[in-house]
Amino acid sequence: MTSTRTDRWLHLDGTTNTRDLGGLPTVDGGETVFGRVLRSDNLQTLSEADVATLVDEVGLTEVIDLRTTAEVLMEGRSPLRDVDSVTHRHFTLLPERGRRTDVFAAEEDDEELLAELPADWVESLLPRQVAAGDEGEPPAVRSYLGYLTDGTDNVLAALRTLAAGGPGAAVVHCAAGKDRTGVVCALALAVAGVEPEAIIADYAQTAEVIDALVAKLRTHPTYAEDMTRRDVASHTPQAGSMRRVLELLDERWGGPIGWLEQHGFDADERAALRARLRD
Structure with missing residues (x-):
């Protein structure tokens, strides 16, 4: 993958929504x-x-x-877990329920462990979080602000992993690769100095594959109910959702960088993250 490549999609057999964060214009x-x-x-x-x-x-x-422990346990391990040169880190952005939170300390096929999951844990996999004061915002915006409120430490941990990693590539993912992944990637791109409209466009690009993505997730019992309860349009990322999140970050924190600064993501960490995406 060279700097002259313009197609950001990576077409794989086993995923629907994989793309590179390269090639995005900066300010x-x-x-x-x-x-x-x-x-x-x-x-x-x-x-x-x-x-x-x-x-x-x-x-x-x-x-x-960025998935919950329950998602990982029920969906199974990625074959990349068997590759010694690939490091795996788990940072859930959603509130965990149950006694276990370190998913990689256990084998995902451990039936005894699966039996320990609360009966209602499946129902809590994809909650619509609402941060205090944000009840009037659209559902997606409320969820994204909820990640920043309830998952602050893990948002920062994910970004710190990106900043400290390399020289190889990293992949950030969740279930669909649009919501939790979208928020973490938006912050990373802001640190890299990417133009706000390009950040918004990258978030919304998942809409190009949303039909295939929803169809795929409907085949997984973990996500089937959520995928069928709402229509495809309700799962489709809208540019306005990310635009509103960026507006609120500007109003409340002076922008994404301000949010990071005020939550302890310091100048050295920002410089390292910027370098990973830029240099």
């Missing part, structure tokens, strides 16, 4: 570099060819998983 006239950070939906259905593409061609060395 100083530059652009982000290809082959540094990818964003994606679930990785557990990757084929052998997909693994070879990611590891040998892209140079993947890190997976940052």
Whole structure:
């Protein structure tokens, strides 16, 4: 993957929504570099060819998983977990329920562990979080602000992993690769100096594959109910949702950088994250 590449989509057998964060314009006239950070939906259905593409061609060395412990336990491990050169980190942005939170300390096929999950844990997989004072915002905006309120430490941890990693590529993912992944990637791109409209466009780009993405998730019992209870349009990311989140960050914190600064993501960390996406 070179700096001259213009197609940001990475077409794999086992994912629907994998793309590179390279090639995005920055406010100083530059652009982000290809082959540094990818964003994606679930990785557990990757084929052998997909693994070879990611590891040998892209140079993947890190997976940052934003799903809940329950999602990982019920969906199963990614074949990338068997690749010694790839490090996995788990940072859920949603409130955890149950006694176990360190998913990678246990085997996902442990039936005894699965039996320990509360009966209503499946229902809590994709909650619509509402931060105090945000009740009047659209549902997606409320959820995204909820990640920043309830998942602050793990949002920062995910960004710190990106900042400290390399020289290989990292992939940030959740279930669909649009909401939780979208918020973390938006903050990373803001640190890299990407133009706000390009951040918004990257978020909304998932709409290009939303039909196939929803169809795929409907085949997984973990997500089937949520995928069928609402129509495809309600799952489709709207540019206005991310635009509103950025507006609120501007109003309340002086922008994404202000939010990060005031939550302890310091100048050295921001410089390292910027360098990973830019230099």
